[in-house]
Amino acid sequence: MPELPEVETVRQGLAKWVAGRTIATVEVHHPRAIRRHLPGDAHFIAMLQGRTVVDVARRGKYLWLPLDSGDAIVGHLGMSGQLLMQPAEAEDEKHLRIRFTFTDGGPQLRFVDQRTFGGLAVSDGGAELPDEIAHIARDPMDELFDDDAFVARLRGKHTEVKRALLDQTLISGVGNIYADEALWRARLHGARPTDALTGPAARRLLAHVREVLGEAIVAGGTSFDELYVNVNGESGYFDRSLNAYGREGEPCHRCGTPIRREQFMNRSSFSCPRCQPRPRTH
DNA sequence: CGCGCCTCCTGTGTGC
DNA sequence: TGCACACAGGAGGCGC
Structure with a gap:
Protein backbone atom coordinates (compact mmCIF):
# COMPACT_ATOMS: atom_id res chain seq x y z
CA MET A 1 0.00 0.00 0.00
CA PRO A 2 1.92 3.04 -1.14
CA GLU A 3 2.59 5.56 1.61
CA LEU A 4 5.43 8.08 1.74
CA PRO A 5 8.35 5.60 1.70
CA GLU A 6 6.92 3.66 -1.24
CA VAL A 7 6.12 6.84 -3.19
CA GLU A 8 9.59 8.24 -2.44
CA THR A 9 11.14 5.00 -3.75
CA VAL A 10 9.12 5.38 -6.95
CA ARG A 11 10.10 9.06 -7.18
CA GLN A 12 13.79 8.20 -6.99
CA GLY A 13 13.39 5.57 -9.69
CA LEU A 14 11.47 7.93 -11.97
CA ALA A 15 14.00 10.71 -11.48
CA LYS A 16 16.71 8.36 -12.65
CA TRP A 17 14.78 6.98 -15.63
CA VAL A 18 12.64 9.81 -17.06
CA ALA A 19 14.14 13.17 -16.07
CA GLY A 20 15.45 14.93 -19.17
CA ARG A 21 13.56 12.70 -21.61
CA THR A 22 11.00 13.98 -24.11
CA ILE A 23 7.55 12.36 -24.37
CA ALA A 24 6.76 11.02 -27.84
CA THR A 25 3.31 9.42 -27.42
CA VAL A 26 0.69 8.94 -24.70
CA GLU A 27 -1.97 6.21 -24.73
CA VAL A 28 -4.89 6.19 -22.28
CA HIS A 29 -6.32 2.68 -21.84
CA HIS A 30 -8.84 3.37 -19.05
CA PRO A 31 -10.97 6.50 -18.43
CA ARG A 32 -10.66 6.41 -14.64
CA ALA A 33 -6.88 6.66 -14.89
CA ILE A 34 -7.18 10.33 -15.86
CA ARG A 35 -8.18 12.21 -12.75
CA ARG A 36 -9.91 15.55 -12.43
CA HIS A 37 -9.12 16.35 -15.99
CA LEU A 38 -12.38 17.60 -17.43
CA PRO A 39 -11.19 18.37 -20.99
CA GLY A 40 -10.66 14.64 -21.53
CA ASP A 41 -8.11 12.25 -22.92
CA ALA A 42 -7.36 14.18 -26.11
CA HIS A 43 -6.44 17.31 -24.16
CA PHE A 44 -4.39 15.28 -21.66
CA ILE A 45 -2.44 13.71 -24.52
CA ALA A 46 -1.99 16.98 -26.43
CA MET A 47 -0.54 18.77 -23.42
CA LEU A 48 2.08 16.07 -22.91
CA GLN A 49 3.32 15.04 -26.34
CA GLY A 50 6.61 16.71 -27.24
CA ARG A 51 7.20 17.90 -23.67
CA THR A 52 10.38 17.21 -21.75
CA VAL A 53 10.24 15.97 -18.17
CA VAL A 54 12.37 18.33 -16.08
CA ASP A 55 12.30 16.62 -12.69
CA VAL A 56 10.25 14.35 -10.40
CA ALA A 57 8.90 15.86 -7.17
CA ARG A 58 6.86 14.51 -4.26
CA ARG A 59 4.73 15.81 -1.43
CA GLY A 60 3.28 13.18 0.89
CA LYS A 61 1.85 10.43 -1.30
CA TYR A 62 1.56 12.63 -4.40
CA LEU A 63 4.11 12.75 -7.20
CA TRP A 64 4.46 15.35 -9.91
CA LEU A 65 6.64 15.62 -12.99
CA PRO A 66 7.38 19.27 -13.89
CA LEU A 67 7.55 19.75 -17.68
CA ASP A 68 9.47 22.25 -19.81
CA SER A 69 6.08 23.84 -20.65
CA GLY A 70 5.57 24.91 -17.02
CA ASP A 71 2.78 22.35 -16.66
CA ALA A 72 3.17 19.11 -14.71
CA ILE A 73 1.96 15.54 -14.67
CA VAL A 74 0.42 14.91 -11.23
CA GLY A 75 0.04 11.36 -9.98
CA HIS A 76 -1.36 9.43 -7.05
CA LEU A 77 -0.91 5.67 -6.79
CA GLY A 78 -4.03 5.12 -4.68
CA MET A 79 -4.16 1.57 -3.36
CA SER A 80 -2.59 -0.39 -6.16
CA GLY A 81 -1.06 2.02 -8.69
CA GLN A 82 2.37 1.30 -10.14
CA LEU A 83 4.66 3.37 -12.33
CA LEU A 84 6.89 0.95 -14.20
CA MET A 85 9.76 1.37 -16.64
CA GLN A 86 9.44 -1.26 -19.33
CA PRO A 87 11.18 -2.02 -22.60
CA ALA A 88 8.91 -1.46 -25.61
CA GLU A 89 8.79 -5.18 -26.36
CA ALA A 90 7.53 -6.11 -22.87
CA GLU A 91 4.01 -7.55 -22.97
CA ASP A 92 1.21 -5.24 -21.80
CA GLU A 93 0.30 -5.67 -18.15
CA LYS A 94 -3.26 -6.89 -17.44
CA HIS A 95 -4.11 -3.59 -15.74
CA LEU A 96 -2.13 -1.22 -17.98
CA ARG A 97 -3.92 2.15 -17.82
CA ILE A 98 -1.56 4.69 -19.42
CA ARG A 99 1.57 4.29 -21.55
CA PHE A 100 4.17 6.96 -22.28
CA THR A 101 6.81 6.49 -24.95
CA PHE A 102 9.83 8.73 -25.36
CA THR A 103 11.55 10.24 -28.40
CA ASP A 104 14.80 8.41 -27.61
CA GLY A 105 13.05 5.05 -28.11
CA GLY A 106 14.20 3.90 -24.65
CA PRO A 107 12.13 2.30 -21.88
CA GLN A 108 8.44 3.20 -21.68
CA LEU A 109 6.72 4.58 -18.59
CA ARG A 110 3.60 2.58 -17.77
CA PHE A 111 0.90 3.39 -15.23
CA VAL A 112 -0.58 0.08 -14.09
CA ASP A 113 -3.43 0.00 -11.55
CA GLN A 114 -5.58 -2.97 -10.55
CA ARG A 115 -8.12 -1.18 -8.32
CA THR A 116 -8.17 2.16 -10.18
CA PHE A 117 -8.04 4.24 -7.02
CA GLY A 118 -4.97 5.95 -8.45
CA GLY A 119 -4.65 8.23 -11.43
CA LEU A 120 -2.71 10.85 -13.34
CA ALA A 121 -3.69 14.37 -14.36
CA VAL A 122 -2.12 17.32 -16.15
CA SER A 123 -1.76 20.37 -13.95
CA ASP A 124 -1.93 23.67 -15.83
CA GLY A 125 1.12 25.70 -14.79
CA GLY A 126 1.72 23.26 -11.95
CA ALA A 127 5.47 22.77 -12.33
CA GLU A 128 6.25 24.51 -9.04
CA LEU A 129 3.35 23.09 -6.98
CA PRO A 130 0.24 21.77 -8.71
CA ASP A 131 -3.08 23.32 -7.62
CA GLU A 132 -4.36 19.78 -7.14
CA ILE A 133 -1.90 19.31 -4.26
CA ALA A 134 -2.14 22.77 -2.67
CA HIS A 135 -4.39 21.48 0.12
CA ILE A 136 -1.92 18.73 1.07
CA ALA A 137 0.30 19.57 4.05
CA ARG A 138 4.08 19.30 3.77
CA ASP A 139 5.34 15.89 4.78
CA PRO A 140 7.67 15.35 7.75
CA MET A 141 10.64 14.58 5.46
CA ASP A 142 10.30 18.05 3.88
CA GLU A 143 12.97 20.40 5.28
CA LEU A 144 10.35 23.18 5.41
CA PHE A 145 7.97 21.10 7.57
CA ASP A 146 7.14 23.25 10.60
C1' DC B 1 -16.27 25.02 9.65
C1' DG B 2 -14.74 20.78 12.02
C1' DC B 3 -15.38 16.15 12.25
C1' DG B 4 -16.42 11.49 10.80
C1' DC B 5 -18.80 8.26 7.83
C1' DC B 6 -19.55 6.47 3.10
C1' DT B 7 -18.07 5.18 -1.42
C1' DC B 8 -15.21 4.14 -5.21
C1' DC B 9 -12.62 -0.62 -7.14
C1' DT B 10 -10.97 -5.68 -7.98
C1' DG B 11 -8.42 -9.75 -6.66
C1' DT B 12 -7.64 -12.93 -2.91
C1' DG B 13 -8.80 -15.75 0.91
C1' DT B 14 -12.18 -18.12 3.84
C1' DG B 15 -16.20 -20.52 5.41
C1' DC B 16 -20.33 -23.11 4.55
C1' DT C 1 -16.95 -27.64 -6.13
C1' DG C 2 -19.13 -23.38 -6.03
C1' DC C 3 -21.01 -19.48 -4.13
C1' DA C 4 -21.24 -15.50 -0.94
C1' DC C 5 -18.90 -12.45 1.53
C1' DA C 6 -15.11 -10.14 4.16
C1' DC C 7 -11.05 -7.70 3.43
C1' DA C 8 -7.31 -4.61 1.68
C1' DG C 9 -7.57 1.31 2.24
C1' DG C 10 -6.42 6.59 0.14
C1' DA C 11 -9.06 10.44 -0.39
C1' DG C 12 -12.95 13.17 -2.12
C1' DG C 13 -17.55 14.24 -1.00
C1' DC C 14 -21.19 14.96 1.89
C1' DG C 15 -24.14 15.16 6.06
C1' DC C 16 -24.57 16.54 10.76
Missing part, protein backbone atom coordinates in the same frame (compact mmCIF):
# COMPACT_ATOMS: atom_id res chain seq x y z
CA ASP A 147 7.34 21.09 13.74
CA ASP A 148 5.99 23.79 16.07
CA ALA A 149 3.00 24.50 13.85
CA PHE A 150 2.26 20.77 13.55
CA VAL A 151 2.33 20.26 17.33
CA ALA A 152 0.08 23.28 17.86
CA ARG A 153 -2.42 22.19 15.21
CA LEU A 154 -2.42 18.59 16.42
CA ARG A 155 -3.15 19.59 19.99
CA GLY A 156 -5.80 22.03 18.82
CA LYS A 157 -7.82 19.30 17.13
CA HIS A 158 -10.70 17.51 18.81
CA THR A 159 -10.15 14.05 17.45
CA GLU A 160 -8.19 10.84 17.99
CA VAL A 161 -4.47 10.78 17.35
CA LYS A 162 -4.54 8.11 14.63
CA ARG A 163 -7.18 10.03 12.70
CA ALA A 164 -4.94 13.09 12.93
CA LEU A 165 -1.91 11.18 11.59
CA LEU A 166 -3.99 10.09 8.60
CA ASP A 167 -5.22 13.65 7.94
CA GLN A 168 -3.21 14.68 4.88
CA THR A 169 -4.00 18.35 5.45
CA LEU A 170 -2.24 18.20 8.83
CA ILE A 171 0.74 16.00 8.00
CA SER A 172 1.06 14.16 4.68
CA GLY A 173 2.53 10.83 3.66
CA VAL A 174 1.37 8.74 6.63
CA GLY A 175 -1.09 5.92 5.93
CA ASN A 176 -2.46 3.02 7.93
CA ILE A 177 0.79 1.03 8.17
CA TYR A 178 3.16 3.78 9.26
CA ALA A 179 0.56 5.36 11.56
CA ASP A 180 0.36 2.07 13.48
CA GLU A 181 4.15 1.72 13.48
CA ALA A 182 4.73 5.27 14.78
CA LEU A 183 2.05 4.86 17.47
CA TRP A 184 3.66 1.58 18.59
CA ARG A 185 7.05 3.27 18.86
CA ALA A 186 5.50 6.17 20.77
CA ARG A 187 3.56 3.75 23.02
CA LEU A 188 0.32 5.56 22.25
CA HIS A 189 -3.07 4.04 21.46
CA GLY A 190 -4.55 5.51 18.28
CA ALA A 191 -7.74 6.47 20.09
CA ARG A 192 -5.93 8.87 22.42
CA PRO A 193 -7.53 12.31 22.15
CA THR A 194 -5.26 14.84 20.45
CA ASP A 195 -6.29 17.68 22.74
CA ALA A 196 -5.07 15.71 25.77
CA LEU A 197 -1.56 15.11 24.37
CA THR A 198 1.19 17.11 26.03
CA GLY A 199 3.56 19.12 23.85
CA PRO A 200 6.48 16.77 24.57
CA ALA A 201 4.32 13.72 23.80
CA ALA A 202 3.29 15.25 20.47
CA ARG A 203 6.93 16.00 19.66
CA ARG A 204 7.97 12.44 20.51
CA LEU A 205 5.25 11.09 18.26
CA LEU A 206 6.43 13.30 15.39
CA ALA A 207 10.00 12.09 15.94
CA HIS A 208 8.80 8.48 15.74
CA VAL A 209 6.84 9.18 12.55
CA ARG A 210 9.92 10.70 10.97
CA GLU A 211 12.14 7.86 12.17
CA VAL A 212 9.94 5.05 10.86
CA LEU A 213 9.43 6.79 7.50
CA GLY A 214 13.18 7.31 7.18
CA GLU A 215 13.97 3.67 7.94
CA ALA A 216 11.34 2.49 5.48
CA ILE A 217 12.75 4.68 2.69
CA VAL A 218 16.15 3.06 3.21
CA ALA A 219 14.47 -0.36 2.92
CA GLY A 220 12.74 0.63 -0.33
CA GLY A 221 9.28 0.60 1.29
CA THR A 222 6.93 -2.16 2.46
CA SER A 223 5.64 -4.83 0.06
CA PHE A 224 3.04 -7.39 1.20
CA ASP A 225 2.25 -8.58 -2.29
CA GLU A 226 2.82 -7.64 -5.91
CA LEU A 227 0.76 -4.47 -5.59
CA TYR A 228 3.66 -2.33 -4.46
CA VAL A 229 6.92 -2.50 -6.38
CA ASN A 230 9.45 0.09 -7.48
CA VAL A 231 9.80 1.26 -11.10
CA ASN A 232 11.84 -1.85 -11.90
CA GLY A 233 9.25 -4.21 -10.44
CA GLU A 234 11.23 -4.97 -7.28
CA SER A 235 9.74 -5.28 -3.77
CA GLY A 236 10.77 -3.29 -0.70
CA TYR A 237 11.74 -5.18 2.41
CA PHE A 238 10.52 -3.01 5.33
CA ASP A 239 7.80 -5.60 6.08
CA ARG A 240 10.54 -7.48 7.98
CA SER A 241 10.88 -4.52 10.32
CA LEU A 242 7.21 -4.03 11.23
CA ASN A 243 6.41 -4.10 14.93
CA ALA A 244 2.63 -3.74 14.89
CA TYR A 245 0.98 -3.72 11.46
CA GLY A 246 -0.25 -7.14 10.35
CA ARG A 247 1.06 -8.88 13.50
CA GLU A 248 -2.23 -9.83 15.21
CA GLY A 249 -1.58 -12.53 17.85
CA GLU A 250 2.21 -12.36 17.47
CA PRO A 251 4.32 -11.25 20.44
CA CYS A 252 5.08 -7.57 20.90
CA HIS A 253 8.78 -7.02 20.16
CA ARG A 254 9.07 -5.02 23.42
CA CYS A 255 7.03 -6.94 26.00
CA GLY A 256 5.88 -10.20 24.40
CA THR A 257 2.16 -9.51 24.77
CA PRO A 258 0.20 -10.67 21.71
CA ILE A 259 -0.52 -7.80 19.32
CA ARG A 260 -4.22 -6.97 19.07
CA ARG A 261 -6.26 -5.97 16.07
CA GLU A 262 -9.15 -3.53 16.24
CA GLN A 263 -11.53 -2.03 13.70
CA PHE A 264 -10.98 1.68 13.34
CA MET A 265 -12.16 4.05 10.62
CA ASN A 266 -13.43 1.02 8.73
CA ARG A 267 -9.98 -0.57 8.61
CA SER A 268 -7.67 -2.58 10.81
CA SER A 269 -5.46 -1.13 13.51
CA PHE A 270 -2.72 -3.10 15.23
CA SER A 271 -1.28 -2.27 18.64
CA CYS A 272 0.16 -3.77 21.80
CA PRO A 273 -2.47 -4.01 24.57
CA ARG A 274 0.19 -3.56 27.25
CA CYS A 275 2.49 -0.90 25.71
CA GLN A 276 -0.42 1.03 24.17
CA PRO A 277 -3.32 0.93 26.63
CA ARG A 278 -6.65 2.17 25.35
CA PRO A 279 -7.56 5.55 26.79
CA ARG A 280 -10.31 5.67 29.37
CA THR A 281 -13.66 6.47 27.85
CA HIS A 282 -16.20 8.65 29.58
Whole structure:
Protein backbone atom coordinates (compact mmCIF):
# COMPACT_ATOMS: atom_id res chain seq x y z
CA MET A 1 0.00 0.00 0.00
CA PRO A 2 1.92 3.04 -1.14
CA GLU A 3 2.59 5.56 1.61
CA LEU A 4 5.43 8.08 1.74
CA PRO A 5 8.35 5.60 1.70
CA GLU A 6 6.92 3.66 -1.24
CA VAL A 7 6.12 6.84 -3.19
CA GLU A 8 9.59 8.24 -2.44
CA THR A 9 11.14 5.00 -3.75
CA VAL A 10 9.12 5.38 -6.95
CA ARG A 11 10.10 9.06 -7.18
CA GLN A 12 13.79 8.20 -6.99
CA GLY A 13 13.39 5.57 -9.69
CA LEU A 14 11.47 7.93 -11.97
CA ALA A 15 14.00 10.71 -11.48
CA LYS A 16 16.71 8.36 -12.65
CA TRP A 17 14.78 6.98 -15.63
CA VAL A 18 12.64 9.81 -17.06
CA ALA A 19 14.14 13.17 -16.07
CA GLY A 20 15.45 14.93 -19.17
CA ARG A 21 13.56 12.70 -21.61
CA THR A 22 11.00 13.98 -24.11
CA ILE A 23 7.55 12.36 -24.37
CA ALA A 24 6.76 11.02 -27.84
CA THR A 25 3.31 9.42 -27.42
CA VAL A 26 0.69 8.94 -24.70
CA GLU A 27 -1.97 6.21 -24.73
CA VAL A 28 -4.89 6.19 -22.28
CA HIS A 29 -6.32 2.68 -21.84
CA HIS A 30 -8.84 3.37 -19.05
CA PRO A 31 -10.97 6.50 -18.43
CA ARG A 32 -10.66 6.41 -14.64
CA ALA A 33 -6.88 6.66 -14.89
CA ILE A 34 -7.18 10.33 -15.86
CA ARG A 35 -8.18 12.21 -12.75
CA ARG A 36 -9.91 15.55 -12.43
CA HIS A 37 -9.12 16.35 -15.99
CA LEU A 38 -12.38 17.60 -17.43
CA PRO A 39 -11.19 18.37 -20.99
CA GLY A 40 -10.66 14.64 -21.53
CA ASP A 41 -8.11 12.25 -22.92
CA ALA A 42 -7.36 14.18 -26.11
CA HIS A 43 -6.44 17.31 -24.16
CA PHE A 44 -4.39 15.28 -21.66
CA ILE A 45 -2.44 13.71 -24.52
CA ALA A 46 -1.99 16.98 -26.43
CA MET A 47 -0.54 18.77 -23.42
CA LEU A 48 2.08 16.07 -22.91
CA GLN A 49 3.32 15.04 -26.34
CA GLY A 50 6.61 16.71 -27.24
CA ARG A 51 7.20 17.90 -23.67
CA THR A 52 10.38 17.21 -21.75
CA VAL A 53 10.24 15.97 -18.17
CA VAL A 54 12.37 18.33 -16.08
CA ASP A 55 12.30 16.62 -12.69
CA VAL A 56 10.25 14.35 -10.40
CA ALA A 57 8.90 15.86 -7.17
CA ARG A 58 6.86 14.51 -4.26
CA ARG A 59 4.73 15.81 -1.43
CA GLY A 60 3.28 13.18 0.89
CA LYS A 61 1.85 10.43 -1.30
CA TYR A 62 1.56 12.63 -4.40
CA LEU A 63 4.11 12.75 -7.20
CA TRP A 64 4.46 15.35 -9.91
CA LEU A 65 6.64 15.62 -12.99
CA PRO A 66 7.38 19.27 -13.89
CA LEU A 67 7.55 19.75 -17.68
CA ASP A 68 9.47 22.25 -19.81
CA SER A 69 6.08 23.84 -20.65
CA GLY A 70 5.57 24.91 -17.02
CA ASP A 71 2.78 22.35 -16.66
CA ALA A 72 3.17 19.11 -14.71
CA ILE A 73 1.96 15.54 -14.67
CA VAL A 74 0.42 14.91 -11.23
CA GLY A 75 0.04 11.36 -9.98
CA HIS A 76 -1.36 9.43 -7.05
CA LEU A 77 -0.91 5.67 -6.79
CA GLY A 78 -4.03 5.12 -4.68
CA MET A 79 -4.16 1.57 -3.36
CA SER A 80 -2.59 -0.39 -6.16
CA GLY A 81 -1.06 2.02 -8.69
CA GLN A 82 2.37 1.30 -10.14
CA LEU A 83 4.66 3.37 -12.33
CA LEU A 84 6.89 0.95 -14.20
CA MET A 85 9.76 1.37 -16.64
CA GLN A 86 9.44 -1.26 -19.33
CA PRO A 87 11.18 -2.02 -22.60
CA ALA A 88 8.91 -1.46 -25.61
CA GLU A 89 8.79 -5.18 -26.36
CA ALA A 90 7.53 -6.11 -22.87
CA GLU A 91 4.01 -7.55 -22.97
CA ASP A 92 1.21 -5.24 -21.80
CA GLU A 93 0.30 -5.67 -18.15
CA LYS A 94 -3.26 -6.89 -17.44
CA HIS A 95 -4.11 -3.59 -15.74
CA LEU A 96 -2.13 -1.22 -17.98
CA ARG A 97 -3.92 2.15 -17.82
CA ILE A 98 -1.56 4.69 -19.42
CA ARG A 99 1.57 4.29 -21.55
CA PHE A 100 4.17 6.96 -22.28
CA THR A 101 6.81 6.49 -24.95
CA PHE A 102 9.83 8.73 -25.36
CA THR A 103 11.55 10.24 -28.40
CA ASP A 104 14.80 8.41 -27.61
CA GLY A 105 13.05 5.05 -28.11
CA GLY A 106 14.20 3.90 -24.65
CA PRO A 107 12.13 2.30 -21.88
CA GLN A 108 8.44 3.20 -21.68
CA LEU A 109 6.72 4.58 -18.59
CA ARG A 110 3.60 2.58 -17.77
CA PHE A 111 0.90 3.39 -15.23
CA VAL A 112 -0.58 0.08 -14.09
CA ASP A 113 -3.43 0.00 -11.55
CA GLN A 114 -5.58 -2.97 -10.55
CA ARG A 115 -8.12 -1.18 -8.32
CA THR A 116 -8.17 2.16 -10.18
CA PHE A 117 -8.04 4.24 -7.02
CA GLY A 118 -4.97 5.95 -8.45
CA GLY A 119 -4.65 8.23 -11.43
CA LEU A 120 -2.71 10.85 -13.34
CA ALA A 121 -3.69 14.37 -14.36
CA VAL A 122 -2.12 17.32 -16.15
CA SER A 123 -1.76 20.37 -13.95
CA ASP A 124 -1.93 23.67 -15.83
CA GLY A 125 1.12 25.70 -14.79
CA GLY A 126 1.72 23.26 -11.95
CA ALA A 127 5.47 22.77 -12.33
CA GLU A 128 6.25 24.51 -9.04
CA LEU A 129 3.35 23.09 -6.98
CA PRO A 130 0.24 21.77 -8.71
CA ASP A 131 -3.08 23.32 -7.62
CA GLU A 132 -4.36 19.78 -7.14
CA ILE A 133 -1.90 19.31 -4.26
CA ALA A 134 -2.14 22.77 -2.67
CA HIS A 135 -4.39 21.48 0.12
CA ILE A 136 -1.92 18.73 1.07
CA ALA A 137 0.30 19.57 4.05
CA ARG A 138 4.08 19.30 3.77
CA ASP A 139 5.34 15.89 4.78
CA PRO A 140 7.67 15.35 7.75
CA MET A 141 10.64 14.58 5.46
CA ASP A 142 10.30 18.05 3.88
CA GLU A 143 12.97 20.40 5.28
CA LEU A 144 10.35 23.18 5.41
CA PHE A 145 7.97 21.10 7.57
CA ASP A 146 7.14 23.25 10.60
CA ASP A 147 7.34 21.09 13.74
CA ASP A 148 5.99 23.79 16.07
CA ALA A 149 3.00 24.50 13.85
CA PHE A 150 2.26 20.77 13.55
CA VAL A 151 2.33 20.26 17.33
CA ALA A 152 0.08 23.28 17.86
CA ARG A 153 -2.42 22.19 15.21
CA LEU A 154 -2.42 18.59 16.42
CA ARG A 155 -3.15 19.59 19.99
CA GLY A 156 -5.80 22.03 18.82
CA LYS A 157 -7.82 19.30 17.13
CA HIS A 158 -10.70 17.51 18.81
CA THR A 159 -10.15 14.05 17.45
CA GLU A 160 -8.19 10.84 17.99
CA VAL A 161 -4.47 10.78 17.35
CA LYS A 162 -4.54 8.11 14.63
CA ARG A 163 -7.18 10.03 12.70
CA ALA A 164 -4.94 13.09 12.93
CA LEU A 165 -1.91 11.18 11.59
CA LEU A 166 -3.99 10.09 8.60
CA ASP A 167 -5.22 13.65 7.94
CA GLN A 168 -3.21 14.68 4.88
CA THR A 169 -4.00 18.35 5.45
CA LEU A 170 -2.24 18.20 8.83
CA ILE A 171 0.74 16.00 8.00
CA SER A 172 1.06 14.16 4.68
CA GLY A 173 2.53 10.83 3.66
CA VAL A 174 1.37 8.74 6.63
CA GLY A 175 -1.09 5.92 5.93
CA ASN A 176 -2.46 3.02 7.93
CA ILE A 177 0.79 1.03 8.17
CA TYR A 178 3.16 3.78 9.26
CA ALA A 179 0.56 5.36 11.56
CA ASP A 180 0.36 2.07 13.48
CA GLU A 181 4.15 1.72 13.48
CA ALA A 182 4.73 5.27 14.78
CA LEU A 183 2.05 4.86 17.47
CA TRP A 184 3.66 1.58 18.59
CA ARG A 185 7.05 3.27 18.86
CA ALA A 186 5.50 6.17 20.77
CA ARG A 187 3.56 3.75 23.02
CA LEU A 188 0.32 5.56 22.25
CA HIS A 189 -3.07 4.04 21.46
CA GLY A 190 -4.55 5.51 18.28
CA ALA A 191 -7.74 6.47 20.09
CA ARG A 192 -5.93 8.87 22.42
CA PRO A 193 -7.53 12.31 22.15
CA THR A 194 -5.26 14.84 20.45
CA ASP A 195 -6.29 17.68 22.74
CA ALA A 196 -5.07 15.71 25.77
CA LEU A 197 -1.56 15.11 24.37
CA THR A 198 1.19 17.11 26.03
CA GLY A 199 3.56 19.12 23.85
CA PRO A 200 6.48 16.77 24.57
CA ALA A 201 4.32 13.72 23.80
CA ALA A 202 3.29 15.25 20.47
CA ARG A 203 6.93 16.00 19.66
CA ARG A 204 7.97 12.44 20.51
CA LEU A 205 5.25 11.09 18.26
CA LEU A 206 6.43 13.30 15.39
CA ALA A 207 10.00 12.09 15.94
CA HIS A 208 8.80 8.48 15.74
CA VAL A 209 6.84 9.18 12.55
CA ARG A 210 9.92 10.70 10.97
CA GLU A 211 12.14 7.86 12.17
CA VAL A 212 9.94 5.05 10.86
CA LEU A 213 9.43 6.79 7.50
CA GLY A 214 13.18 7.31 7.18
CA GLU A 215 13.97 3.67 7.94
CA ALA A 216 11.34 2.49 5.48
CA ILE A 217 12.75 4.68 2.69
CA VAL A 218 16.15 3.06 3.21
CA ALA A 219 14.47 -0.36 2.92
CA GLY A 220 12.74 0.63 -0.33
CA GLY A 221 9.28 0.60 1.29
CA THR A 222 6.93 -2.16 2.46
CA SER A 223 5.64 -4.83 0.06
CA PHE A 224 3.04 -7.39 1.20
CA ASP A 225 2.25 -8.58 -2.29
CA GLU A 226 2.82 -7.64 -5.91
CA LEU A 227 0.76 -4.47 -5.59
CA TYR A 228 3.66 -2.33 -4.46
CA VAL A 229 6.92 -2.50 -6.38
CA ASN A 230 9.45 0.09 -7.48
CA VAL A 231 9.80 1.26 -11.10
CA ASN A 232 11.84 -1.85 -11.90
CA GLY A 233 9.25 -4.21 -10.44
CA GLU A 234 11.23 -4.97 -7.28
CA SER A 235 9.74 -5.28 -3.77
CA GLY A 236 10.77 -3.29 -0.70
CA TYR A 237 11.74 -5.18 2.41
CA PHE A 238 10.52 -3.01 5.33
CA ASP A 239 7.80 -5.60 6.08
CA ARG A 240 10.54 -7.48 7.98
CA SER A 241 10.88 -4.52 10.32
CA LEU A 242 7.21 -4.03 11.23
CA ASN A 243 6.41 -4.10 14.93
CA ALA A 244 2.63 -3.74 14.89
CA TYR A 245 0.98 -3.72 11.46
CA GLY A 246 -0.25 -7.14 10.35
CA ARG A 247 1.06 -8.88 13.50
CA GLU A 248 -2.23 -9.83 15.21
CA GLY A 249 -1.58 -12.53 17.85
CA GLU A 250 2.21 -12.36 17.47
CA PRO A 251 4.32 -11.25 20.44
CA CYS A 252 5.08 -7.57 20.90
CA HIS A 253 8.78 -7.02 20.16
CA ARG A 254 9.07 -5.02 23.42
CA CYS A 255 7.03 -6.94 26.00
CA GLY A 256 5.88 -10.20 24.40
CA THR A 257 2.16 -9.51 24.77
CA PRO A 258 0.20 -10.67 21.71
CA ILE A 259 -0.52 -7.80 19.32
CA ARG A 260 -4.22 -6.97 19.07
CA ARG A 261 -6.26 -5.97 16.07
CA GLU A 262 -9.15 -3.53 16.24
CA GLN A 263 -11.53 -2.03 13.70
CA PHE A 264 -10.98 1.68 13.34
CA MET A 265 -12.16 4.05 10.62
CA ASN A 266 -13.43 1.02 8.73
CA ARG A 267 -9.98 -0.57 8.61
CA SER A 268 -7.67 -2.58 10.81
CA SER A 269 -5.46 -1.13 13.51
CA PHE A 270 -2.72 -3.10 15.23
CA SER A 271 -1.28 -2.27 18.64
CA CYS A 272 0.16 -3.77 21.80
CA PRO A 273 -2.47 -4.01 24.57
CA ARG A 274 0.19 -3.56 27.25
CA CYS A 275 2.49 -0.90 25.71
CA GLN A 276 -0.42 1.03 24.17
CA PRO A 277 -3.32 0.93 26.63
CA ARG A 278 -6.65 2.17 25.35
CA PRO A 279 -7.56 5.55 26.79
CA ARG A 280 -10.31 5.67 29.37
CA THR A 281 -13.66 6.47 27.85
CA HIS A 282 -16.20 8.65 29.58
C1' DC B 1 -16.27 25.02 9.65
C1' DG B 2 -14.74 20.78 12.02
C1' DC B 3 -15.38 16.15 12.25
C1' DG B 4 -16.42 11.49 10.80
C1' DC B 5 -18.80 8.26 7.83
C1' DC B 6 -19.55 6.47 3.10
C1' DT B 7 -18.07 5.18 -1.42
C1' DC B 8 -15.21 4.14 -5.21
C1' DC B 9 -12.62 -0.62 -7.14
C1' DT B 10 -10.97 -5.68 -7.98
C1' DG B 11 -8.42 -9.75 -6.66
C1' DT B 12 -7.64 -12.93 -2.91
C1' DG B 13 -8.80 -15.75 0.91
C1' DT B 14 -12.18 -18.12 3.84
C1' DG B 15 -16.20 -20.52 5.41
C1' DC B 16 -20.33 -23.11 4.55
C1' DT C 1 -16.95 -27.64 -6.13
C1' DG C 2 -19.13 -23.38 -6.03
C1' DC C 3 -21.01 -19.48 -4.13
C1' DA C 4 -21.24 -15.50 -0.94
C1' DC C 5 -18.90 -12.45 1.53
C1' DA C 6 -15.11 -10.14 4.16
C1' DC C 7 -11.05 -7.70 3.43
C1' DA C 8 -7.31 -4.61 1.68
C1' DG C 9 -7.57 1.31 2.24
C1' DG C 10 -6.42 6.59 0.14
C1' DA C 11 -9.06 10.44 -0.39
C1' DG C 12 -12.95 13.17 -2.12
C1' DG C 13 -17.55 14.24 -1.00
C1' DC C 14 -21.19 14.96 1.89
C1' DG C 15 -24.14 15.16 6.06
C1' DC C 16 -24.57 16.54 10.76
